[in-house]
Amino acid sequence: MPDRSATHAPAPTVERPDRLRNVVLVGASGAGKTTLAEALALTAGALTRAGSVPEGSTVADHEEIEHQQQRSVQLSLLPLAWQDTKINLLDAPGYADFTGELRAALRAAEAAVLVHSATDEVSRPVLALWRECAAAGIPRAVVLTHLNTARVRLDETLLVLQDALGDGHPDTVRPLHHWDLREGHLHGSTELLTGLRRGDPQDPGDLTEERTALVEAIAGEDDTLLERYLEGEELDTAALTAAVRREFLQGTLHPVLAASPAPEAGGCAELLDLIAAAFPSPLDRADDLPACDPDGPLAAQVVHTGEDPYVGRLSLLRVFSGTLRPDTTLHLPGRPDEKITALTCPFGKQQRPVPDATAGDLACAAKLLGARTGDTLASDATVLPPWPLPEPLLPIAVEAHSKADEDKLSQALAKLAAQDPALRVEQNPETHQLVLWCTGEAHRAVVLDRLRGRHGVHVDTVPYEVALRETFGGPASGHGRHVKQSGGHGQFAICDLTVEPLPGGGFEFVDKVVGGSVPRNFIPSVEKGVRAQLAHGIHGHPMTDVRVTLTDGKAHSVDSSDAAFQTAGALALREAAAHAKVELLEPVDEVRVLLPDEYQGAVLGDLSARRGHVLGTETGGPGLSLVRAEVPELELTHYPVDLRSLAHGTAEFTRSYVRHAPMPANLASRYEHAS
Structure with a gap:
């Protein structure tokens, strides 16, 4: 168990946005993000010894899900102080089910660090994370971990990284240090630009060639610097550092560092130095969000929502403009105003009070009753755009386990949906x-676990049902007779109908009665009875795409009534169905799959096996294909999970309803039941 007695440094504070760095750690599950975050906290003095960050620490969530699944499933925050700079480290989930949390972290950050195990290949999921960061338009660096194995070859690893992440320009992915890796351990490093050694490195010998290659790569992106270099001028450290920062912000340099969890081995201090010296501050943000002005109108966004066992709901806010202070009332578009009673800075399971949060900073506010993840809190009518969320495409049908669970279920789901915008609840x-509706099986497990653990609600999962419909396969006629005499006022209604298919036309009712055989005031009653029977169907599914024509009937001057003709209309439709083939219709979706070219054949074969009709394929980007197909919804209920397995987590898809189409007879018999 972690040591709970260790002491932590006070919560770091900052008054100027230029002394802020918001950095998101991204990486595949098992890459070592959490271990790196703790090592950085030790190096920065935020911890007194290893193990003092509570396991599974998050911004405001203390569940055991992460331990059970051995992966981080939600956004967490670790604030550090280094060289008069506050560094907010955001640890984002690396698993594909939680892309929404990753995109929330990318909204809150100005730069990303890809944490990659030096023993692993640069897999497609890793490339997907890299692309997510690129799509967010933020600078990226790389930190190599898991160096404590004899089979690590950093030179070979670097070549692989340059090829995979350089996007055709391998020189953009470059180390800034010479690493002393011996016997599976990082003993230290030498900074190529300054010659500064850290840790306990052996004499690296002549590093002229490595330094020259780095300086030429840096100077090559700056005409003035290149001219000075070509004239033989010795470029000073300040000029080179400024060039590194400029290129990093422009995305033409992705520095590569190596880090060991042992602070004495080096790596962590170098990373913290680089963050403080070269990473962007909130002032460098170049998007359409409000300008980072501590004195401007207040505008903040909820980037994560969690639960604290003592204070309840905790909202992590990114302040984009103004200065957020306690006892401030802010507008929430479309809902009642929210009052910020206190601000805290998370550290593991602790919440440390802070006096305010300036523009660019992150802080937690407790008990915001109406604010959901993605919402804007502002002093005026400002509404910040939400970040793009993955569409939840895995349906999980649930039922309350008991009456007590049923009483609490709707409220619990409302809270979960407010905290997790990737979850969609549908009746x-x-x-x-x-x-x-979840993003995958891991997301499903988290949602069900939170229902039980956080809200005490138990549910049972049941088979998901697709909304089938029925229609007539051909024309037919029906006679509806509802005549009852039992003494006193009786019931009398007779009507004759013809029914014919109306593909894609929904429902149409036609009156062709002549001679008043059905009085005018009872014709709407016949239609009402027909509509009621259509809603119920013949085999238990709603009926659609039919034209029903009322051709004849009889009425009684005393015993006919609205109810009697409703019943007669329903009976006539049922009799017509007995003389015609009733087809089951299943919903068909258009599916668009974006995937690496190498998996196109496997995905096309799988879609065909799902009764899919491929509409075409086209280029979806470098090395990517976009496949379009129409697939019955019955075949898609587990598709998010199957596609992830088929394409090794590298494909994504969308779906949209197109129409209902006849189901093959061999399948239809499974879904027919007596009405």
Whole structure:
């Protein structure tokens, strides 16, 4: 167990945005992000010894899910102080199910560090994380971990990184240090630009060639610097550092560092130095969000929502403009105003009070009743755009386990949906199922675990039902007779109908009664009865795409009524169905799959096996294909999981309803039941 007795440094504070650095750590599951974060905290003096950050520490969540699944499933924050700079380290989930949390972290940060195990290949999921950071438009660096193995060859690893991450320009991915890696351990490093040694490195010998290559790569992006270099001038450290920062911000340099969890081995101090010297501050942000002005109108966004066992809901806020202080009332578009009662800075399971949060900073506010993840809190009518969220495409049908659970279920789901914008809760009006739409199986497990652990609600999962429909396969006629005499006022209604298919036309009712055989005031009653029977269907599914024509009937001057003709209309439709083929219709979706070219054949074969009709393929970007197909929804209920396995987590897809189409007879028999 971690040591709970260790002391922590006070919460770091900052008054000027230029002394802020918001950095997100990204990486595949198992790359060592959490270990690196703790090592950086030790190096910065935020911890007194290893193990003093509570395991699974998050911004405001203390569940055991991460221990059970052995992966980080939510955004966490670790604030550090280094060289008069406050560094907010955001640890983002690396698993594909939690891309929404990653994108929230990218909204809150100005730069990203890809944490990559030196023993692993640069897999497609790693490239997907790199692309997510590129799409957010933020500078990126790389830190290599897991150096304590004899099979690590840093030179070979660097070549692989340059080829995979350089996007055709390998020189953009460059180390800034010479590493002393011996017997599976990083003993130290030498900074190529200054010659400064850290740790306990052996004499590296002549590093002229390595330094020259780095200086030429840096100077090559700056005409003035290049001219000075070509004239033989010895470029000073300040000029080179400024050039490194400029190129890093422009995305033409992705520095590579190596780090060991042992502070004495070096790596962590070098990374912290680089963050303080070269990483962007909130003032360098170049997007359409409000300008970073501590004295401007207040505008903040909720980037994560969690639960604290003592204070309840905790919202992590990124302040984009103004200065956020306690006892401030802010507008929440479309909902009641929210009052900020106190501000805290998270550190593991602790919440340390802070006096304010200046523009660019991050802080937590407790008990915001209406604010959800992605919402804007502002002093005026400002509304910040939400970050793009992955569409939840895995349906999970659930039922309350008991009456007590049923009483609490809707409120618990409302809270979960407010905290997790990637979760969509649906009460299907056709199947009457309660459906939780998730991004994948890991997300599913987290949602169900939070229902149990956080809200004490137990649910049972049940098979997901697709909303099928019925239609007539051909024309037919029906006779509806509802005549009852039992003494006193009786019931009398007779009507004759013809029914014919109306593909894609929904429902149409036609009156062709002549001679008043059905009085005018009862014709709407016949239509009402037909509509009621259509809603119920013949085999238990709603009926659609039919034209029903009322051709004849009879009425009684005393015993006919609205109810009697409703019943007769329903009976006539049922009789017509007995004389015609009733087809089941299944929903068909258009599916668009974006995937690496190498998996196109496997995905196309899989879509065909799902009764899919491929509409075409086209280029989706460098090395990517976009496949378009129409696939029955019945074949897509588990597709997010199957596609992830098929393409090794590198594909993504969207789906949209197109139409209902006849289901093959061999399948239809499974879904027919007596009405």
